[in-house]
Amino acid sequence: MSLLAEEWIPVLCRDGRMAWIAPHQISDPDVVALAANRADFNAALMQLLIGLLQTTTPVKNESDWVEWNDIPPSADVLQQWFSSVGGAFVLSGDGHRFMQDAHMSGGAECSIDALLIDAPGGSAVDKNTDHFVKRNTVQSMCPHCAATALFTLQTNAPAGGAGHRTSLRGGGPLTTLLVALQRRSLWHDIWLNVLPQREFMQHAGDAKKTAPHFTFPWLADITAIQAPGGETQPMQVHPHHVFWAMPRRIRLDFGEAREGVCDICKRVSTQLISRYFTKPQGLNYKGPWRHPASPYYETKEGWLPVHPQPTGFSYRNWLAWVLGSSQSKKEVQAATILSYFVAERRLRPSSDIRLWISGYDMDNMKPRCWYETTFPLYSLPRDSRTARKNLQELIKRLLEAAELAAFYLRQAVKHAWFGELDARGDLSFVDKAFWDTTEIDFYQLLKAAMHSVSMEASEQEGFPQFAMRFGEKWHTALFAKSLELFSKDIVGLTSQGNPRRVAEAHRRLRGALTGKTIRDVLHLPVMEKRVSSSDPA
Template sequence: MPIRRRTGLVDWIAPHQIIEPDIVAFAANRADFNGALAQMMIGLLQTTTPIDDEGDWEDWLETPPTAEVLQKWFAPTAEAFVLNGDGARFMQDFSLTTAEGAESTIDALLIDAAGGSAIDKNTDHFVKRDTIKAMCPHCTATALFTLQTNAPAGGAGHRTSLRGGGPLTTLMVATPSRSLWHDLWLNVQPQRTFLQRGGDTLKTAKHFTFPWLAEIIQIQPVGGETQPLQVHPHHVFWAMPRRIRLDFSDVRTGLCDVCKRDSIQLLHRYVTKPQGLNYKGVWRHPFSPYYETKEGWLPVHPQPGGFSYKKLVGMGIGD
């Protein structure tokens, strides 16, 4: 993961190094990647932390755990973060093959990529086509997580995210600024508290948290929906509405168009198919403020005209 140190140096680290005190922020070349990396790390910490007691939580805030402790927390989830291989792959459909999916260029993973209609009509004035032709595995994984977490409407059967298309995300940060660890840990709850938010804590099989570890039908019937009680509470951090499979059969060597680093595995395309996980029901995502409607509670989404003052408190702490 790309991070910035207190000196201004941009560096790359493994997740268990996030506790280093001179790390102050993520430092990807895209703002949406930085937001997604923060959400991913908070989700990983919440999914793996054994901390149940508020006193212990406060101790970790004041004195972060060691890298060895985090490695121990993260180790049981390692199989869920494999990007390439014949079996389960991070944030990718378990059984989708290149033969049955529709091919897309790799830039279509990006939230702001010009859609097919914009390209056909030559209306992609502000977002230029063909600026991103190849991405390294690191940036591809981040783009994939960003898309699955924020997925906008993508046409018939191409699902929006668990919180709808382009949800507003609100995270707490330490004031005064301390380190990235403090900003992340402020958004992690004692495990006992978090597990009361919803979902089925008895669904302990790993695919109920990381849905790409099994075929979709293990969670959702064909043509059906995915409700909170069909999965584990931690699933909210790892929702997978889009069916995608990266194509590693034709990787090349060169510079990544996003991070500008050399790579021997530049990806150019992926395949996709409609009818991914169809999230319905009363989901309460910890990163979203919610507002009440006649139909129930809904997550707040940014609006073209901005927000009125009455939404201000709700954006921060919920209605």
């Protein structure tokens, strides 16, 4: 069974129909999006198709890329591109299999649902704690869903016990991909994330390692890349290997396949799979890896990929994941795909593109949540380094002020409810309400700031005046929204606390929001005397 010949990828068509296509059909203009039944499958399939194109496309430079963006390749052309890697995409049989250990014999038997990252583990079943994701809901998969689940696991692999490795980017990495705001076609969304080969080959890896198993590790014994008990560093493999990493040693069991309905896609299959076998000691990825679809942050040990956190995604992450930042003494670099887009891609207008962000928030082996959202990019400054620097500095100040306002609000709620008591508890819902409530104001201000930067206003009027102009607007929004949340949505809706304590907490909140600290962050003049009105200025 070849995954390059089978029609196995679920997609949405322009007329609303759902269909299944082969990889070489992704340039069909009627195909507009992926349509798997699981969100993590859609994210994984997108990465698989990007990796397939990045590995096979002959596009050498940006001019070549633009030609295929304007006029997508035909299905015949794509088949020609993919034909060189056909042997790596065979899912079943006695030989090499897609994403499976070719030389593994025996191993621990696992039910097929264990391929799903959110499936309840043995401990959850034993303790009867599988409340939200129930056991035995997925008892068999068709080969197509099993292939998707397998790729999803290898790409996001969390810790799996002794010797069961995490993915090349660690357990549950954050993935950021470019997509069109208005659906043009699936091809164009995928193609946005493909780099010219000349650019891609500059990334971690050894381009001279052209033997197929240095790209697709399942085409040889694991020892061809990594010594027993050893590590896999970037220079041990080809740069394209980053898309096809295989930290887990797995072998799907087709021996007892039967006919029936797949528990995931609900289609009838003659080869339902109910189990697989696994062994420890897969490829152990260490060293300076750089996956092109993940932002990275700097540590004493080097650059590490960003992972989702329990707080989820909000505009507080926009600067770091879109332009990179050095907030909170932590240097963050945007994903290579996005950095290249900002610096080199001349698509106009860039406001038609958004950043699709997704990933599992993992607590070691346990998935706490799947997060997914999109960030607007608006009209990112491209040509002027000064304009981009001004924009980064402005957004940094806006976010620092928002962090302060969220802290002030949280402290005020705590004081209103508990007074001076050293009460402990989870007040994260206050932060969540704050970031959600101020999101629209932030993006409206961001869009206006970008327009101002594109018109070179920040350079003409000088950065201090530019920053002050937007800082005043943001300060006004933070003041109004914070007080509204306190008075109407949080403290005002509860019966806790006494009126005097609530009034004192409200007074403190107003004072903090109009005080020197937050105004200094926004580089606003400190008020000598506060006017007794609802306006902070």
